[in-house]
Amino acid sequence: MNKFIEKRRFQLIYPSLVLLGIVVNVLFGYDEVQKEKDAHYLFSSRNAINQLFAYHGNDIWLVLFLSLSALQIYYRAIEWDPLPRDARIDIRSKVLPLIREYALKLLLKTVLLYVIFFVIDHVFVWTGGACSVSDTASAEQCRRDGGKWEGGFDISGHFCFLTNISMILWMEIYSFQHFTNTNEIQPSRKWISVIYLNIFVLITWAFVLSVTAIFYHTLMEKVIGVTMGYICPTVMYLLVPSIPALKKYMY
């Protein structure tokens, strides 16, 4: 798992799941696959794993992101200090910038997802889609109204959403592991359990996406969905750190 994270191979998980969906549908045929979907609760939209882990994904993600933030703040600002005792700066001045960094990452993720789903929902409406019970232009609002979101080009919300939130957690796990490996720190078992909890949920989200890949959406809806799934990690971990003015202010 160390190597897998160190080499950031987690970036390949989500396109591979789309590929899995293609292979299964080519091997077994679309009609056969749809028959299987209708025959098994686990593949239905109502299944508990989908309802909990996808539709409450933001809540689950928030708990996990806060756990990884606390883990990194603790180790970067409290547990580890390379300076000799008399040269150490007070903990408060180390902790505050880290708290600001993670608060800004949380804000950035929220704003980016808001804009992403604004675009996804409006593409759906502009391509002829609508909600069956209200004239809302939001898929989530339509669901809350008990309506059906039908008729348009339905970019996969599952692939876009779960890839974005998963990649953020993977990047934070990578960042923590890189920090501890570089500084030869052996985290305590208590803190390692935080990492294992995150990885358990990441694997569950990957399972949900494997069901999406095999049983739902057209190929284009999944390809565009998974591609848009890299917007948050690209902005948060590639774009912002590469622009000195942004990096200085934000991270």
Ligand SMILES: CCCCCCCCCCCCCCCC(=O)SCCNC(=O)CCNC(=O)[C@H](O)C(C)(C)COP(=O)(O)OP(=O)(O)OC[C@H]1O[C@@H](n2cnc3c(N)ncnc32)[C@H](O)[C@@H]1OP(=O)(O)O
């Ligand atoms: C533009 C310029 C602006 C610039 C200026 C910026 C302004 C800046 C303002 C900031 C304002 C911030 C403050 C706002 C704060 C927020 O509002 S932040 C919130 C941002 N939005 C989000 O996070 C959206 C999160 N999305 C969700 O939760 C969605 O419900 C989900 C989980 C992605 C699901 O969406 P979905 O459309 O159902 O997913 P999709 O893949 O399309 O599924 C289609 C069907 O297949 C089923 N399915 C798919 N996969 C599976 C599966 N694995 N198993 C079973 N069923 C499945 C689905 O259940 C669904 O079935 P039905 O419901 O139709 O029966």
